Amino acid sequence: MAIQADNMLPAALREQWPYPPRFASVNGWRMHYIDEGEGDPVVLLHGNPTWGFLYRDIIGPLVESGRRVIVPDMIGFGLSEKPVREQAHTLDGHSANLTALMRQLDLSKITLVCHDWGGPTGLSFAMSNKGRIRALTLMSTWAWPLPPAEFHTRIFPWRMMHAPLVGPYFLGRHKALAGRGVYLSVVDREKFARTAQAAYEAVLPDPATRLLTWVWPRWIPLDQDARAFERFKWLEQELSRSKFPTMIIWGREDEVFDAVTFSNRFKQVIPHAEGPHLVTGRHFLQEDSGPEIADLIRSFLDRLDKRQVAQ
Structure with missing residues (x-):
């Protein structure tokens, strides 16, 4: 059993999301995505509890710069189908869903932009499909087993909020993450509440x-007994061997993955990575600095294009 959400976006917000919806069947689920523009593809990946709307200020500038921009909603979020069985939501399952979409679209020369859970999901796809990847952009995410972040080791709110009974009560019934969670993780909360919060609540x-x-x-x-420990260990090893051009962008005020600790950790794993480029933003930095992030990605890709021509 699953829930579909084709028409959940409030009319007042549709002007900010004018893109024709597209749908693909991935591993038996109905995945929503948008596909705009022409040129080498840039795939923008969101995390929890957001969806493609997070990138609304980034899509247009990239399309205008001559890129094809693809923004999927992970199964369970946005306008994609929402399985109501916990077993449908494994880390490998979400990576497999993304892989299925990328293969259906037969994408190559992909620039993968990863944020939050879009990091482990997208990078797992990238490290298993290296022939399809051109470059990486990493924002407020991680790709190693331990430690995730000090934030995730706290009894309150993190471990308590995801306990078997407390999690469904607060995060499910009272939408603690889908409602207040994003709001608390942006800098300009007044603007967010006025222009964006309804778009995240409406689809959940x-x-x-x-x-x-x-x-x-x-x-x-x-801990080392966690079910995803080996997956993250593999991911870090593969990423450390990769030679893909990589750019790191981080929010200065990020309270989940602090800018200094986590951007530096990525620099250790990927020494050739460009950045970090620091912008205004907490964990959901796209809400505060979308146009600046778009410009950083555009400039990064322009430099890669020039380098390719020179070669």
Whole structure:
């Protein structure tokens, strides 16, 4: 059983999201995505509890710069189908869903932009499909087993909020993450509440649709016995061997993955990475600095194009 959410976006917000919806069947689920522009593809990946709307200020500038921009909603979020069984939401399952979409679209020369859970999901795809990847951009995410972040080791709110009974109650019934969670993780909260918050709440309208907001975080490894420990260990090893051009962008005020600790950790794993470029933003930095992020990605890709021509 699953829930579909084709027409949940409030009319007042549709002007900010004018893109024709597209749908693909991935591993038996109905995935929503947008596909705009022409040129080498840039794939923008969101995390928990957001969806493609997070990138609304980034899509247009990239399309205008001559890029094809693809923004999928992870299964369980946005306008994609929402399985109501916890077993449908494994880390490998979400990576497999993304892989299925990328293969259906037969994409190559992909620039993968990863944020939050879009990091482990997207990078797992990238490290398993290296022939399809051109470059990487990393924002407020991680790709190693331990430690995830000090934030995730706290009894309150993190471990308590994702306990078997407390998680469904607060994150499901009372939409603690889908409602207040994003709001608290932006800098300009007044603007966010006025222009964007409804778009995140509308696509997760009831406890059943919010299942992934409390299930997915349970895949963050907190010790060596965690079920995803080996997956993250493999991911870090593969990423450390990769030679893909990489750019790091981070929010100065990020309270989940602090800018200094986590951007430096990525620099250790990927020494050739450009950055970090620091912008205004907490964890959901796209809400505060979308146009600046778009310009950084555009400039990064322009330099790669020039380098390719020179070769």
